[in-house]
Structures are given as structure tokens and as C-alpha cells.
Amino acid sequence: GNSVTQMEGPVTLSEEAFLTINCTYTATGYPSLFWYVQYPGEGLQLLLKATKADDKGSNKGFEATYRKETTSFHLEKGSVQVSDSAVYFCALRDYGNNRLAFGKGNQVVVIP
Amino acid sequence: DSGVTQTPKHLITATGQRVTLRCSPRSGDLSVYWYQQSLDQGLQFLIQYYNGEERAKGNILERFSAQQFPDLHSELNLSSLELGDSALYFCASSYKKPEDTQYFGPGTRLTVL
Numbered sequence: 001g002n003s004v005t006q007m008e009g010p011v012t013l014s015e016e017a018f019l020t021i022n023c024t025y026t027a028t029g030y031p032s033l034f035w036y037v038q039y040p041g042e043g044l045q046l047l048l049k050a051t052k053a054d055d056k057g058s059n060k061g062f063e064a065t066y067r068k069e070t071t072s073f074h075l076e077k078g079s080v081q082v083s084d085s086a087v088y089f090c091a092l093r094d095y096g097n098n099r100l101a102f103g104k105g106n107q108v109v110v111i112p
Numbered sequence: 113d114s115g116v117t118q119t120p121k122h123l124i125t126a127t128g129q130r131v132t133l134r135c136s137p138r139s140g141d142l143s144v145y146w147y148q149q150s151l152d153q154g155l156q157f158l159i160q161y162y163n164g165e166e167r168a169k170g171n172i173l174e175r176f177s178a179q180q181f182p183d184l185h186s187e188l189n190l191s192s193l194e195l196g197d198s199a200l201y202f203c204a205s206s207y208k209k210p211e212d213t214q215y216f217g218p219g220t221r222l223t224v225l
Contacts, residue, residue, distance in 0.1 A: 032211065043114060043202060043216040051211070089155065098143065098168050098210045102155035 002027045004090050006103035014111050015082055021075040021106050023064075023090035031092040033057075033066055033073040034100065038087040047075075047088070085110045115139065116217035118203050124223045130191040133220045137184055137205030143167070144186040145206070145214060146178055150199040161186055193224045 007022040025031065032051045036044040048057030053068035062077045073090060090103040115138035125131055137144050146158040148171075157170035161180035172178075175193075180186040190197060200221050204214040 036216075041218075043116070043218040044204075045114070045216070046213055049213070093210070095210075098160050098206075099145070099157040099170055100147075100214060101157070104154045 002031065002092055002094050002097075002101045004092055004101055004103035006090050006106055010107035010109060012109045012111065013080060016079045017110075019075070019077040019080045019084070019108065021088055021090075021108070023073045023075065023103060025071050025073065025090075025092050027071075027092055027094055029095045029097075031094045033064070034091040034093070035062070035064055035073070035075050036089045036091060036102075038089065038105070040086070044089065080108075080110045082110045082112055084108060114215040114217060116203060116205050116215050118201075118217040118220050120220060121218070122221050122223075124225065125193060126225055127193055127195060129193050129224075130189065131193065131222065133188040133190070133201050133203075133222070135186045135188070135203030135205075135217060137186070137203075138215055141205035141207050141215075142184065143206045143208070143212075143214075144180055144184070145204040146172075146186070146188050147202040147204065147216075148199050149202060149219070150196075155202075158188070190222070195224050198222055198224045 034049045035047040037047045048059040050057040050066035056065045087105045089105045091100045117136045142163045149155045158172040160168040178188045200219045203217045206212040206214045
């Protein structure tokens with residue numbers, strides 16, 4: 001079945017550092033890929049998405065490229081801020097399917 | 113603010129009890145989804161309704177049921193509650209097509225004592 005794997009453990013980094021969160025997926029069809037962000041005490045917000053291979057999703061300085069050959073959708077940001085501290089979830093939705101399959105999430109803590 | 117509302121925000125109850133979680137989708141959205149977020153299982157899809165009818169089912173226990181009403185709000189009913197049902201329950205809504213973005217509510221935190 002469909003699944004998403006995110007790198008283990010929280011990520012702690014200093015303000016203005018470069019952020020990468022790895023995400024790989026397994027899917028039977030042609031999935032759409034998403035990054036959602038969850039700020040403390042809030043629901044999930046869509047951060048960015050890509051619907052086909054080689055698409056690049058971007059928003060608020062975050063980027064992720066849909067790589068079919070490596071089945072990956074890694075999230076990157078060039079210079080993080082304290083306000084980027086949150087939990088980040090990678091997710092996929094298979095073509096024609098409605099449900100989202102999520103990774104375990106990564107807690108990101110940005111220190112001033 | 114996503115436009116999806118969920119009530120209550122917090123719910124504390126005892127084992128064996130029954131609770132109802134409520135979700136109001138964004139204006140105009142026809143689909144409602146329920147997800148469970150727990151420490152051990154992560155975020156899991158439970159069930160989807162589209163315009164009042166069940167559309168897809170995920171890892172939803174038989175003790176759990178849901179419905180979507182004519183005004184498109186949805187309720188998730190959890191019965192014979194167990195300690196392991198303690199989790200954050202999210203509702204999401206989307207417009208019509210499978211590829212439409214799902215917008216999430218703030219969640220209901222259920223604690224079973």
C-alpha cells in the first residue's frame with residue numbers, strides 16, 4: 001500500500017540555518033505529494049504540494065521537488081526563522097484516491 | 113484560520129463511555145474527512161463523506177462511526193471508549209474532486225481516563 005517515510009527524530013537548528021527534511025514514499029500509482037505544517041496547538045496547514053514528477057512546490061521560502069526516480073519529496077528552506085518552529089508532515093494522495101497518507105512528522109525547533 | 117471548525121476543543125471522559133465530535137466544513141466544501149493523530153500510530157485516515165454519503169473508509173474501528181448531515185456538517189461517534197482511543201481527532205474538508213486541497217480544522221483532543 002501507500003506509505004510515507006520521514007527521517008527520524010526532531011531537528012534543532014539555529015536561526016538563518018539551512019533546513020532539510022527528508023521524505024520518501026511508496027505508492028502504486030501516480031501520487032500527489034504534500035507538505036503540511038502544524039504549529040503548536042493548531043491544525044495542519046498545507047505548506048506546499050506537487051502533483052507530478054519534476055514539479056516543484058514552493059511557499060514561504062520552503063521548496064520541495066517531486067523526484068520520481070528517487071521517490072522523494074524533500075523539504076528545504078534556505079534560512080529558517082524562529083517562527084518556522086513547528087511539526088512538518090510529508091503526505092501523499094494516490095491518483096483517484098481521496099485519503100492522505102502521512103509520514104510520522106518531524107519536530108523542527110529553531111533557536112535564536 | 114482554515115474555515116473548518118471543530119467542537120469541542122477538548123474532551124475528557126472515562127473508559128466505556130461514548131462521545132460525539134462535531135465538524136463544520138468550509139463554506140461550499142462537500143467532502144469531509146476524519147483523521148486520528150496518536151503518538152504511536154501517527155496521523156491516520158479514518159473515513160470520508162461526500163455530500164452526505166460515505167465515500168472511503170480507512171483504519172476506523174467498528175466502535176467508531178460517522179455521518180454527514182444535509183447541512184454538510186459531520187459527526188464522529190466514538191463508543192465503548194478505551195484508553196488507547198486518546199488522541200487528537202482532525203476533521204478536514206475539500207470542495208469536490210479528489211485532487212482538491214484538504215483543509216484541516218484545529219482538532220479535538222480526546223482524553224480517555
